[in-house]
Amino acid sequence: MDVIDAIILGIIQGLTEFLPVSSSGHLELGKAILGDHSLPQESLLFTVVLHFATALSTIVVFRKDIWDLFKGILQFSWNDELKFSLKILISMIPAALIGFFFEEQLELLFNGNVLLVGFMLIVTALLLYLADKAKHTGKPVSxxxxxxxGVSQAIAMLPGISRSGATISTSVLLGNDKSKAARFSFLMVVPLIFGKIAKDLLSGNLSVEAQNTGILAIGFLAAFISGILACTWMIKLVKNSKLVYFAVYCFIVGLIAIGLGYYY
Known part of the structure; x- marks a missing residue:
C-alpha cells in the first residue's frame, strides 16, 4: 500500500462512516468493478487505525456533549446526562450481540455479493426518503x-445498509427530533468502535512494522479530517432535510449494483 492508497482509503472511511451511503457496500462494488486484486488489500491494523480515526473525529465534533455527559455521570445522580448514557448503552445491545455471536457468518456476506448490496442500498434509499419527508418534532429519544x-444499527451490519442512514432514519421515523436523532446516531457508535478496536488489539493478530508507520499515519489523518467534515456536514443536512439527495444516490447506485450482480 502506497501513500495515495492510504489517503484514498482514509477519505473513503472518513466520509462513508457518517454520510448515509454505506461504506461496506461501496467497497464491495469497487471489488466487483475493478476486480478483487485491483484494490489495495487492507490489513487488520490499517482498518483498526482508520476506525480509530473516525471515532476520534466524532469525539472532536461532539466534544462538548461528551464532556457534559462525563460531568453528569460523575455527579452520581439520576440526571439527564446519566439517562442519555443509559440510552446509549441500550442501543449498543443488538449490534454487540450480533457481532459477538455471528461475526463469522457476517464476514461471509462480504465476498463480492453485489446483488445483496444493490437491494440493501435501495432499502437505505427508501429509509432516507421517508425520513426526509418526516415532520419536524421536538421529541427526545426514549x-x-x-x-x-440499536436494532437498526445491527441490521446495518449488512453490506449496503448505511449505519448512519439506518439509525438516523429510524430515529426520525419514530418521531424523534432530527437534530437529536443525528446526535444520538453518531454518539451511539463510538463505544462500539472502541470495543471492536479493543477486541482486535487483544486478539494478538496486529503487528506494526517500522516501514508501515508513515502509511498508517497518513491514512489516520485522511480519515480523521474527512470524518470531521462529514460528521459536521451530516448534522446540517439532517436539520435542513436534505437526506433525499442521498436517497436518490443510493437508489441509483443500488440499481447499478443489481445490474452488475446479474451480469457477474
Missing part, C-alpha cells in the same frame, strides 16, 4: 426508541 434504533 429508552424504547434507543433499543429500536
Amino acid at each position: 429508552y424504547t426508541n434507543s433499543f429500536v434504533i
